[in-house]
Structures are given as structure tokens and as C-alpha cells.
Amino acid sequence: MNDLLALPTMPTAQATPQASSSALLRLEGIQTFYGALQVHFGLNLHVCRGEIVCLLGGNASGKSTTMKVILGLVKPRAGRVLFDGQPITGLPTPQIIRRGIGSVPESRRIFPEMTVRENLLMGAYTRADREEVRRDYEQMLERFPRLRQRLNQRAGVLSGGEQQMLAMARALMGRPKLICMDEPTMGLSPLFVDRVLDLIQHINQQGVTVFMVEQNANLALQIADRGYVLQNGHIVLEGAARDLLGSPEVRDAYLGGDAR
Amino acid sequence: MPEFTLRAFADQLVNGLVIGNIYALIAIGLALIFGVANLINFAHGSVYMIGAYVGWVCVTGLGWSLGPTFIVVAVVCGVLGVLIERFGLRRLQSEARIAPLLATIGISFALDQLVQLIFSPNPQSFPSPLPATRVMLGGVSIGALDALIAAITITIAAALFAFLRFTRLGWALRATAQDREAAQQMGVDVNAINALAFAVASVLGGIGGVMIGMYFTSVYPTMSYGAMVKGFAANLLGGLGSVPGAVIGGLLLGLIETFGVALFGSTYRNLFTFVILIGVLVLRPTGLFGAQRAMPPEPLTGTFVANSKPVRIPWFVAIGGLVAAALLPFISSNPYLLQIFTNAWLFAMLALSITLVTGTAGQMSLGQAGFLAIGGYASALLAMRLGWPLELSLLAGAAIAAALGTLLMWPVFRLRNQYVALATLGIGEVINQIILNWEGLTNGVLGLSNIPPLSLFGLPIVETAPIYWFALAMLVVAALFQWRLTQSHLGRTWRAMREDEVAARAFGVSLHRYKALAFIAGGLIAGLSGAFTAHMYSYINNETFAATTSILGLTMVILGGMGNMSGAVVGAIALTALPELFRPLADARYLLYGVVLLLLVRFRPQGLLGTV
Ligand SMILES: Nc1ncnc2c1ncn2[C@@H]1O[C@H](COP(=O)(O)OP(=O)(O)OP(=O)(O)O)[C@@H](O)[C@H]1O
Ligand SMILES: [Mg+2]
Numbered sequence: 001m002n003d004l005l006a007l008p009t010m011p012t013a014q015a016t017p018q019a020s021s022s023a024l025l026r027l028e029g030i031q032t033f034y035g036a037l038q039v040h041f042g043l044n045l046h047v048c049r050g051e052i053v054c055l056l057g058g059n060a061s062g063k064s065t066t067m068k069v070i071l072g073l074v075k076p077r078a079g080r081v082l083f084d085g086q087p088i089t090g091l092p093t094p095q096i097i098r099r100g101i102g103s104v105p106e107s108r109r110i111f112p113e114m115t116v117r118e119n120l121l122m123g124a125y126t127r128a129d130r131e132e133v134r135r136d137y138e139q140m141l142e143r144f145p146r147l148r149q150r151l152n153q154r155a156g157v158l159s160g161g162e163q164q165m166l167a168m169a170r171a172l173m174g175r176p177k178l179i180c181m182d183e184p185t186m187g188l189s190p191l192f193v194d195r196v197l198d199l200i201q202h203i204n205q206q207g208v209t210v211f212m213v214e215q216n217a218n219l220a221l222q223i224a225d226r227g228y229v230l231q232n233g234h235i236v237l238e239g240a241a242r243d244l245l246g247s248p249e250v251r252d253a254y255l256g257g258d259a260r
Numbered sequence: 261m262p263e264f265t266l267r268a269f270a271d272q273l274v275n276g277l278v279i280g281n282i283y284a285l286i287a288i289g290l291a292l293i294f295g296v297a298n299l300i301n302f303a304h305g306s307v308y309m310i311g312a313y314v315g316w317v318c319v320t321g322l323g324w325s326l327g328p329t330f331i332v333v334a335v336v337c338g339v340l341g342v343l344i345e346r347f348g349l350r351r352l353q354s355e356a357r358i359a360p361l362l363a364t365i366g367i368s369f370a371l372d373q374l375v376q377l378i379f380s381p382n383p384q385s386f387p388s389p390l391p392a393t394r395v396m397l398g399g400v401s402i403g404a405l406d407a408l409i410a411a412i413t414i415t416i417a418a419a420l421f422a423f424l425r426f427t428r429l430g431w432a433l434r435a436t437a438q439d440r441e442a443a444q445q446m447g448v449d450v451n452a453i454n455a456l457a458f459a460v461a462s463v464l465g466g467i468g469g470v471m472i473g474m475y476f477t478s479v480y481p482t483m484s485y486g487a488m489v490k491g492f493a494a495n496l497l498g499g500l501g502s503v504p505g506a507v508i509g510g511l512l513l514g515l516i517e518t519f520g521v522a523l524f525g526s527t528y529r530n531l532f533t534f535v536i537l538i539g540v541l542v543l544r545p546t547g548l549f550g551a552q553r554a555m556p557p558e559p560l561t562g563t564f565v566a567n568s569k570p571v572r573i574p575w576f577v578a579i580g581g582l583v584a585a586a587l588l589p590f591i592s593s594n595p596y597l598l599q600i601f602t603n604a605w606l607f608a609m610l611a612l613s614i615t616l617v618t619g620t621a622g623q624m625s626l627g628q629a630g631f632l633a634i635g636g637y638a639s640a641l642l643a644m645r646l647g648w649p650l651e652l653s654l655l656a657g658a659a660i661a662a663a664l665g666t667l668l669m670w671p672v673f674r675l676r677n678q679y680v681a682l683a684t685l686g687i688g689e690v691i692n693q694i695i696l697n698w699e700g701l702t703n704g705v706l707g708l709s710n711i712p713p714l715s716l717f718g719l720p721i722v723e724t725a726p727i728y729w730f731a732l733a734m735l736v737v738a739a740l741f742q743w744r745l746t747q748s749h750l751g752r753t754w755r756a757m758r759e760d761e762v763a764a765r766a767f768g769v770s771l772h773r774y775k776a777l778a779f780i781a782g783g784l785i786a787g788l789s790g791a792f793t794a795h796m797y798s799y800i801n802n803e804t805f806a807a808t809t810s811i812l813g814l815t816m817v818i819l820g821g822m823g824n825m826s827g828a829v830v831g832a833i834a835l836t837a838l839p840e841l842f843r844p845l846a847d848a849r850y851l852l853y854g855v856v857l858l859l860l861v862r863f864r865p866q867g868l869l870g871t872v
Contacts, residue, residue: 071445097447109442111435122435125428126447174447 112156280514305488311466341462369854619823622758627688635787661787707801
């Protein structure tokens with residue numbers, strides 16, 4: 001088989017990045033319900049290796065639910081989720097995490113009664129390589145010097161911005177292939193928003209694929225490669241970030257979503 | 261009041277601390293489970309009791325030493341805890357919190373009765389195998405068992421602390437307790453953590469059971485219930501779900517109880533527990549020290565009333581049933597059968613009152629037997645002491661039950677869900693304890709005897725058939741009364757309150773007033789049933805209307821369908837008559853009740869006839 005399809009050898013693993021076939025994450029025909037309320041109506045999207053993809057949409061358009069479907073916290077009634085080519089639909093959340101997905105949940109969800117240190121190490125819960133974990137831990141403290149100062153304090157007393165840093169550092173401690181972030185800039189001051197966006201780019205440059213949900217379209221599209229616009233459970237627009245940036249359709253989609 | 265020398269004081273201090281150590285062990289277990297699963301585990305006391313029995317079998321029956329005994333107890337109880345979590349509770353995780361709570365009640369009924377069936381309800385003597393020598397330490401006498409209990413508890417507490425602080429699994433457990441969904445997103449298998457919490461808690465509970473068995477030199481099946489309530493009071497005192505709080509709360513409770521008993525006498529032992537339980541729940545639900553940890557949020561909507569379409573009973577079926585019931589004495593003159601059905605009608609009144617308070621108004625009451633007790637005592641005393649005619653004393657008994665009972669239930673009105681269940685249970689128990697201790701009025705443990713028999717217009721009613729008709733007539737009147745209420749504007753308001761307290765308040769409903777009205781109406785019906793019971797038996801004591809009666813009534817209600825009046829009657833008939841009609845069941849009736857409750861919650865929460 002391989003011989004037949006053999007192409008001129010190339011040094012990289014993915015020889016022909018035919019955009020969607022090498023997708024790290026792929027959602028196909030997802031339909032989600034909360035009781036009688038339908039949230040997704042046949043959602044399709046994909047995230048390729050190395051990309052930053054953002055999912056935009058107004059309130060209650062179903063963005064967080066998309067995250068939950070990926071993470072296995074909500075089971076879709078129809079459709080499937082593929083990660084690294086393998087179906088993960090219906091798997092329990094811990095197993096999905098073990099396959100290499102990190103999560104920065106909506107409104108951070110750090111463990112408030114645990115110390116900053118314990119929070120960080122919880123991020124590496126699935127890993128058995130103690131030495132490597134220790135190295136990553138040190139590295140994380142280099143990257144987030146503010147956390148180092150507060151290692152033994154309860155995470156609940158950190159400021160919102162610090163908690164966001166902690167949530168991101170915690171997710172990175174799991175060495176994910178894909179990191180899912182739900183509104184990482186929510187409720188942050190402009191200064192912190194910039195830092196978070198820088199950080200996301202930095203993470204991405206280190207080889208982590210990023211899928212993020214954002215309300216703040218203009219900011220998110222500045223760092224993203226591609227974007228999707230979700231409205232009432234349908235993808236109404238998708239494309240390269242620079243095409244979406246400032247496009248009137250994006251604005252309309254938002255207005256449409258809100259005016260519902 | 262006995263004189264307190266310094267010596268006596270020091271001895272009591274040691275006693276209090278030793279008992280407190282054991283309460284702390286139980287409380288730690290409850291705290292772990294509450295923290296991780298957000299559940300008040302009523303089966304915890306049963307695990308503790310089973311631990312005590314396993315220890316007793318090992319030491320007294322097999323002559324083992326304490327080392328292997330503790331190991332076997334730990335293994336048996338740990339496995340039992342995991343089984344309870346896995347098969348009793350896991351499937352209920354996504355239900356309203358009251359569902360698993362009821363399941364744990366069912367499990368505890370079943371376990372307690374099983375132990376009774378195997379080892380008899382009688383206490384078994386459990387002498388400690390340790391030498392009886394006591395050493396004097398700075399003027400305080402300490403026995404070998406005291407020292408052992410302290411050593412074991414401190415070791416366990418230290419080990420648990422280290423486990424929670426320094427191990428990955430311990431972190432995962434704490435993370436799950438703080439934010440279940442976030443813990444899952446870190447890759448924690450929260451189901452496994454749940455099972456772990458139950459296992460650890462059950463091991464601690466079982467070891468506590470062995471130690472208390474040796475300390476009081478006896479084990480008996482009903483020790484389970486008291487232990488669970490004490491563990492919970494201790495836990496509440498230190499802050500719900502907090503492990504260090506549980507230790508402090510346990511020690512405090514041990515001290516309060518020991519000094520209280522020394523000052524007032526041993527019948528007061530349990531009163532302190534319940535007063536603390538209710539006091540803390542109402543005044544400081546975060547516990548004495550839990551300043552930062554708020555009470556875990558409970559959903560704002562009603563209790564566990566599964567949505568369903570109730571079965572409509574056509575009017576001719578209802579009338580036909582009533583006629584058949586009225587004609588029963590002509591069909592069968594078997595007095596035994598009539599007595600069973602008289603009992604069923606009296607239980608049906610209790611069930612009606614519970615279905616009103618819990619089903620219609622959404623206040624999960626586990627203390628409804630308190631209304632029976634007040635009604636019974638009030639009517640009996642009015643007839644005995646003041647010579648009131650029966651018609652009057654019955655009605656007055658019902659009225660007093662409604663008024664006094666509702667007043668006592670008042671602290672519950674601020675609480676929600678699981679806490680309502682726990683507080684009503686505590687208040688029912690306080691009523692019981694007051695009856696036990698107010699000897700001048702109630703004659704204490706001896707109870708009231710020679711209560712004037714039932715009568716109507718001066719004619720005594722002592723034959724089985726007239727008593728049967730009297731009870732049936734009361735049930736019919738009560739049911740009509742309740743039917744009118746639930747169909748009125750009041751009934752609609754109750755249901756609105758049950759569905760969503762916040763919304764109801766937003767519409768200007770004064771919640772306290774409507775909750776009070778529900779308890780008053782339910783209290784009238786239950787009080788009447790209790791009053792009738794007192795005259796029918798001509799003898800009552802504090803155990804006639806025990807806490808288990810409340811739970812039995814609730815099981816009837818769930819069996820029939822919450823808020824469903826015909827369901828309450830059907831449930832009462834089923835659970836009163838079935839064990840009697842199938843004689844072999846009678847000895848295992850609480851096993852039956854427990855299993856019925858467990859299966860209903862799991863497989864048919866809407867009951868037989870559906871919820872209304
Ligand atoms: N657990 C739940 N049970 C029932 N309905 C839910 C639940 N979670 C979300 N919903 C509903 O599903 C819809 C989509 O919610 P979702 O949280 O996915 O929106 P979102 O796009 O993330 O909104 P936001 O921008 O406000 O975070 C909303 O109408 C919401 O009310
Ligand atoms: Mg959201």
C-alpha cells in the first residue's frame with residue numbers, strides 16, 4: 001500500500017498537509033441537546049496541526065458547549081469528534097485528556113482551596129514522567145514569574161489575571177498536543193489581554209495547536225490563523241483570520257446572534 | 261447537680277476527648293464523602309455498625325487479637341463502602357441531591373435489618389481484650405483502651421492529612437471536591453475518586469465502630485443511626501466537608517456531650533447532639549470555623565419530584581375502593597386483618613401529611629413523626645389529666661401538633677434541599693428527646709399508660725370493626741380537606757414554591773408563610789393520626805413514634821408518587837399490609853422498606869401512580 005502511494009520522500013512527518021486530512025481535531029455533523037433545547041445543528045469544523053483557530057460567536061451561540069463536546073463533558077446526540085484521526089466521541093473526559101488535549105475552562109476554574117503549586121501539578125496529573133514534570137514545572141515558573149512568588153498561597157486569592165495565567169500554565173503542564181481555551185481574555189484588563197494573546201502565540205510557536213473560543217473577535221483574529229463564526233448553533237462563516245478581520249459579515253453575525 | 265472536683269473534671273475531660281476522637285473519625289468520613297460527592301451519607305452509620313460487629317466477631321467469637329481484627333474490619337468496611345458507591349449511588353450522580361440521600365437511607369435500613377436478622381436485635385457484649393490497668397498521669401487516670409483509641413485516631417488523622425497534602429491521589433481527591441468538572445479536565449477519573457472517598461471513609465467508620473464497641477463494651481444494630489447523626493453534627497460544627505473541621509467538631513461534641521451528661525444525666529446525651537445540629541444549621545451553616553467555605557450551593561428548584569404524568573384514578577374506582585374499604589368488616593370478620601387495615605389508614609394519614617409537605621410544597625421532611633408524637637401525647641394528656649371528652653381531645657391534639665410542630669420546624673424554613681432533610685430529621689429527634697426528658701409531663705421512658713379508649717358521644721369504641729370505621733372515616737375527612745387545599749390557590753402557590761423558590765419569591769410569595777401553612781395543614785392530619793393511635797393502643801412512649809416512622813412514611817409517599825394523594829394511600833396500604841400478609845416478610849420488614857426505597861429512587865422515582 002505504502003509503496004503504491006509513495007511520494008518523493010520529505011523530511012517532515014506529514015508529507016502532504018492537505019489541510020483537512022491531517023487535521024488534529026475534527027468535528028463532523030455534531031448535534032447537541034440539553035434536554036429539549038438543541039444547541040448544535042450539524043456542526044463541522046477542524047483544526048490543523050500547528051494552527052491557532054478561533055471560534056467566534058455571540059452569547060449563548062453554543063461556543064462553550066462546543067468545548068464541552070470536544071472534552072467529553074457533553075455527549076452529542078449525533079456526529080463525531082476525531083482527534084489525531086481517532087474517534088473520541090463518547091469517551092470519558094479523563095481518557096480524552098490523556099490523549100493529549102489540554103483545557104483552559106471558561107472562567108478559569110482553578111482549584112481555589114489548593115495552593116498555586118498544587119494547581120500546577122494537578123495539570124500534570126496524567127503524566128508519569130516525574131523528572132520531565134519537574135523540568136516543565138521549573139520552566140513554567142520561569143515563564144510566569146508572578147506565580148513563583150505565590151507558590152504556597154491558596155489559588156483562590158489570586159487576581160483574575162493571575163488566575164488566568166495559572167489556568168494556562170496548569171493546562172500546559174499536561175504537555176498537550178492541542179489546547180482548548182474558552183474565553184481566555186474574559187474579564188481581564190487591556191494590559192492582561194495583550195499578555196494573554198502574546199502567550200497564546202508563544203505557546204503556539206512551541207508547537208502546541210490552539211483552539212480558542214472568543215467573544216472579542218478583533219483581538220482573537222489578530223493572532224489566529226483561521227476562524228469560524230457560530231450563530232445559533234450553525235457555522236455561518238469561516239475563513240482565514242485576515243479575511244474575517246474587520247469583515248462586515250463578522251459584525252453582522254454578532255449582531256444577529258445578539259438580536260435573537 | 262453533682263459537685264465537680266478537679267479530679268472528676270479531669271476524668272470527664274479524658275472521657276470526652278476519647279469519645280470525641282471516635283466522633284472525629286466518623287465525622288472525617290462523612291466530610292470526605294460530603295466534600296467529594298456533595299452527599300449526606302445516611303448509610304455511614306451502618307458501615308460503622310457493621311465494622312463494630314465484624315470486630316466483635318473477630319475478638320469475641322474467634323478470639324483474635326486487635327491487630328488482625330482491625331485489618332479485617334478495614335478490608336470489610338472498605339469493600340462495603342465501594343459497593344455502596346458503585347451499586348447504590350453512582351447512577352444517581354446527575355439526579356437532584358436528595359435522590360442519592362434517599363438511596364443511602366434505603367441502604368442503611370437494609371444493612372441494619374440484615375445485621376439484626378443475623379445477630380438478633382439484642383446488644384452483644386464486647387469486652388475489650390486489653391488489660392484493664394489504668395495509669396495515673398498527672399492526676400488523671402488513663403486506661404489502656406483510652407490510650408489505644410487516642411493513638412489510633414491521631415495516627416489515622418495524621419496519615420490522612422499527609423495523604424491529602426502530599427500525594428497525587430490526595431490532590432486529585434481535593435481537586436474533585438473543589439471543582440468536579442475542572443478535575444475531570446485535568447484527567448482525574450472522578451468516579452474512581454468517589455469510590456476512593458467512600459472506601460477511605462468506610463474504613464475510618466468501621467474502625468471507629470470497633471473502638472466504640474469496646475469502649476461501651478457492647479454492640480447493637482441500632483447504634484448506626486446515632487453515630488451517623490453525631491458524626492454529622494460534629495462535621496457541621498467544624499464546617500461541612502472540612503476534614504480538619506471534622507476533627508475539631510468531633511472533639512468538641514465529645515466534650516460537650518460528656519460534660520452535659522455529667523451535669524444533667526445520661527438521658528440528655530442525644531439531646532445535645534440534636535440541638536447542636538439544628539443550632540449550627542440555622543445560625544451558622546458554615547460551621548464555627550468555616551469562615552471562608554460557604555455552604556455548597558444547592559439547586560434552587562424544588563425537591564426530588566420527577567416529572568411524570570400522574571395516573572388519573574377515575575371517580576368510580578375511587579368510590580368503589582372506598583365502598584370496598586367500608587364493607588371490609590362485613591366481608592371478613594378476621595380481627596387481625598381489620599387491625600392491619602386500621603394501621604394502614606393511620607399510616608395513610610401520615611403519608612398524606614408527608615406528601616403535602618414534601619411532594620406538594622417541596623420541603624423534604626424526615627421529621628414528620630414528630631407531629632404524630634405531639635398529637636398523641638397532647639390528646640392523651642388532655643384526656644387523662646383534664647378529663648376532656650375524646651372528640652375534643654383528638655381535635656385539640658391535632659391542633660396542638662400543627663401549631664407546636666410547625667413552630668419547632670420554623671428554623672428549617674431558611675434551608676434548602678439536603679439541609680431541610682437533615683434539619684427536619686434533627687427536629688423530629690428533638691421532639692422525641694424532649695418527650696424522653698420532660699418526665700413531669702410525659703412520664704419519660706415509662707410512657708403513658710391507661711390512656712382513655714376511643715369513644716364517640718360518650719360511648720366507648722373498643723371493638724375492632726368500629727375502630728376500623730373510625731380510622732377510615734378520619735382518613736376520608738383528612739383526604740377531602742387536603743384535596744380542597746391542593747386544588748385551591750394555596751395549592752398552586754405551594755407547587756410554584758416547590759418548582760422554584762427564587763421565582764416564587766420574585767412574584768411576592770412570602771416563602772416562610774407558605775412553608776408554615778404546609779406544615780400546619782400536614783401537622784393537623786399527622787397529629788390526628790397520632791392522637792388516634794394513642795387512644796387506640798392506650799399506651800405510648802417515646803419510641804411509639806420513632807424517627808424510622810418518618811422515613812417509613814416517606815417511603816410510602818415515594819412508592820405512591822410524590823404529591824399524589826391516592827399514591828400516598830396506596831403506598832401506605834402496600835407497605836403496611838404486605839409484610840403482614842406475607843408472614844415471612846414481617847421479620848424483615850425494614851429490609852423490605854430499605855430495598856423498596858433504593859429501587860424506587862433508582863428505577864422509578866415517580867412512584868407507582870406518578871408525581872403530581
Ligand atoms: N448545562 C446546561 N443545561 C441546559 N442548558 C444549557 C446548559 N449549558 C448551556 N445551556 C444553554 O445552551 C445554550 C448555549 O450555551 P453555551 O454556554 O454553549 O453558550 P456560549 O456561546 O458559550 O455563551 P457565552 O458567550 O455566554 O459563554 C444557551 O442557550 C444555554 O442557556
Ligand atoms: Mg461560553
